[in-house]
Amino acid sequence: MGCTDAATPPEPRATVAIDAQPLSPDDRHPRRPEEVIGWRALCSCESWHGRTWLRADRFDDHAPSARVLHCSTGRLDADLSRLVLAEWDYHQLEMQALIPVRLAFEDTASAQQRLVEAVRFVRASGASWEAVARVISAPSAEAAEKRFSSWSAPGHNGAELRIP
Secondary structure, eight states: OOBOOOSSOOSSOEEOEETTEEOOGGGOSOOOGGGOOEEEEBOTTSSOBOOOEEEESSGGGOBGGGTEEEOSSSOBOHHHHHHHHHHHHHHHHHHHHTHHHHHHHHHHHHHHHHHHHHHHHHHHTTOOHHHHHHHHTOSOHHHHHHHHGGGSOTTOOGGGGOOO
């Protein structure tokens, strides 16, 4: 284990942390080796980052179990990069496991939008709130109107959408 002088960091990249806090996007730029005080994995989803790994200049201070890595050059080699990115690997597995949830949510949002558009159409065509309530199993015409009236396009002329 050790450091490397390679110019390109691993993808996704590990980045510098200052005082164990993530850097702001404005502060993210290449650092001179002596400026690097630690590393943190960042995900391209921009909503996740790993915990900070601190840099130790002396080999005797190298303690991966304490999240301290000896790296005299400031650039991690592949073995040390894997330690920093291990949390990211778990995050990626978790995100992959959540794909069915995301897809179901997107389907639900799409279906909700289609329902709103359909209610707007039939209301503009002259259907009553009572008829809409029956179709969507709402307890009353008032409940259907309450659910959809705030989503109705104001000033819609029903004649332009009337069913022949």
